[in-house]
Amino acid sequence: MTLGASQVRNDVRERRVAKGLSQADLAQRLDVSRQTINSIETDRYTPSLPLAIAIARFFGMTVEEIFHADHN
């Protein structure tokens, strides 16, 4: 997702796989659809701040450790 001059990448897929969870499992834990998890993992959708915080908390990390803003 393009945000001005920067692009946000994330490590959600790596963290999810490391925990042995499917996209459906993670979606259920976060109360979103599996499609949304897939879109986030493939960088087609940048989550809102509340959802990004929920994802980070779920993995026991900070938002900055999972989401990375690449400035062009």
Add this chain to the structure above:
Amino acid sequence: MQTTIKTSRKYLATPIFGVAMGVAYLVALSVAGQPVWGVLALAVMVAFSGALLLARRRSETVKGLLDHRDERISAIDLRATAITALALIAVILVAFVVQIARGQSGWPYSMLGFVGGVTYVVTVICLRIRG
């Protein structure tokens, strides 16, 4: 607990609105002396609402559109609604121009355009105040 109940029933809003519109069609067509068409219109709206509830069990997208719990699907809904509004605005403007070019008053497209314009301005002001 109340929040959970409120949230769990939120998906019923659109189907209930659909049935309510069906009842409105029935009443309007009955008043117009066409009760059979009214019953048919109600049946179509009940079937549409029922189809939505059934589709909700199989489709994440329909589920998200009905309960608005998924922020991405809610954003898609918002954008789709905005594009729909743009299409309607374009039709209204073209129809208005065609009507006045034919020497007609422009009614009802002038009123539709007026309502749309006022709604947009008031909404922008309200949303700016809310921050």
